[in-house]
Amino acid sequence: MNRRKFITIAGGSIAIGAAAAYLLSDKHNLVRAAQDHQDSSKILLRPDEREILYLASLAPSGHNTQPWFVRYIEPYHWIIGNDKSRWLPAVDPTQRETILSIGTFLQNLEYAAGSLGYDCVFTLLAGSNQDENVMDVILRRTGKTSNPVIKKIQLRRTVRSNYLNNVLKEQDKIFLTAEDSGFIHYIPNTAKEHQWLNEQTIESNRIQAYREAAQTELANWIRFSSKDAAAHLDGLTLAGMEIEGIPGWYLRNFYGKEQVMKKSFREQSIDKVVKQVSQSAGWLLITSKDQSLISLLETGKRMQRLFLKIRERNIAIHPMTQILEEAATNQSLNRSIGINEPVQFILRTGYLKEYPKPVTLRRPVEGFLVR
């Protein structure tokens, strides 16, 4: 065999090998549209019970931990619970965010039930953020279907990139804040408080990225490969973090928990935050009356009502909670932004040119239903 022929054959073999390796690799991000929701619950749920609980579970939660369970008492009578195995002790040691997330679940549940012709009778069971049984709920048939909010629940998502820098139009600001005025505060990107929030968001992310417990916790909730994502159906997937294309392929196939602990990963995450805060119409802050459990549940519900309203105006929100999670930045928050009430959510907001479809995964209803 002459040299040229050898090089041609060798080159061809490498190309075939590379193509085969690519074909066998993890090629696509697993997204919600590819999920199969036809679960066969061992407890025989009525179709509308299943529908309501599935829609409730499309609620947002910190690190997408989905920290809820539903105890089935009898048809149309459930207890909504707080799943301790899904807490985030490193960034949320008092379960403040867990309760906010359960609040978002309750709001979706109430809206979904209303849409299908049920009223909810809620009875608070929990006395603290740590109690397992949070809320008793009984659905009563009203026959009246209300507010067609189902589509909004299905289409809601957190968006993290490509925010425009235009400030919110006056009519949109009123649309978002009027109903809950006093609790929802808009800080436009022209305000000096906006600059403070940008800088402190970067600073708190830097602190957190180098806090070993927080970074380890994050590593445990990132689902790099599609196999891992499909096995858990929760957590932070690459699609959810908006990492697509070749970087997505590389991370899916070559990244795991160890890489999250490397300096390069921590620095890249901080760089991403710097870029994110440079794009926005400003910040939306949600405050509560106090820090009680009931106030946190109400605030979670309030956040979800806001979240379900924004898409029709092409507005996105991105919770960036690190200022609240890190003592060094949290302690000067109220003074620096001139708000007295406790801040529960810090949301970057902005208009989008194109609204992407939701992609984060959810456990099937059977995955969070207990008897």
Ligand SMILES: Cc1cc2nc3c(=O)[nH]c(=O)nc-3n(C[C@H](O)[C@H](O)[C@H](O)COP(=O)(O)O)c2cc1C
């Ligand atoms: C209490 C709470 C805190 C959150 N904190 C953050 C955060 O700090 N950074 C972030 O990127 N997303 C944050 N999120 C958004 C979640 O990551 C997101 O809701 C989850 O991954 C599910 O995605 P989805 O909202 O698109 O359904 C938070 C959500 C909630 C409810």
